[in-house]
Amino acid sequence: MAEPHIPEANITIIAETFRLLGDPTRLKILLVCLEGPRPVGDIAQAVDASQSLVSHHLRLLRAARLVVGTRKAKQVIYEAADDHIRHMLADMIAHSDEEPDAPDH
Amino acid sequence: MAEPHIPEANITIIAETFRLLGDPTRLKILLVCLEGPRPVGDIAQAVDASQSLVSHHLRLLRAARLVVGTRKAKQVIYEAADDHIRHMLADMIAHSDEEPDAPDH
């Protein structure tokens, strides 16, 4: 039915990845990268954040293999790494569209 | 190609949900709930955490509609709320199984 007994090591990695997606700024950055390859400057403008901040976040997203960056002359182009992320986000968006936020009981 | 222009309000909710999954203890709790309906005590034992801590986390998971709890006599039984979560976690697990962690460049 559900995945049985996920090793502790994986749990750590998975939680870490979720944690990265848990910051609104970082999530926006990733969403922009999902739309296509973008240089850092464009990303910063798109998410309305400072260049420094975006660069910091991209470093973390890179380390978690959520985005990959390649130099193109002076700029570095970032894009989303793989497709699991797309599916995951699709499910998550579906979840968020489903019901209004539940009252805290 | 990818989801275009997700409203800011949804981004906030989605990020908040991811943030909840970003804590190892909370993630373990959710995984246990995915295996089937469980009372709080069993969950606490399964994830090796104090009853108080588990209760605190369950409150947050409930508020985000990731789990639902129903009273059964003295105990409260919790289980995973919907199926998007299952798919999402499946993708995430696949992602974590794919490659070893990238060196921080």
Add this chain to the structure above:
DNA sequence: TCCAAATATCAATAGGTGTTCATATGAACA
């Protein structure tokens, strides 16, 4: 080589959050 553009790194800080311990609430049963 000197300069400008684009990105990355450093240091410091303010605000958030997971955890613990103690206590309160609720439900069943004598």
Add this chain to the structure above:
DNA sequence: TGTTCATATGAACACCTATTGATATTTGGA
């Protein structure tokens, strides 16, 4: 009603982390 089991809540603290501003690095061109 009084007691016990199961769960929830409250307060306090230690740690972490997102953000900022300034500076460094890298690249391409004049």
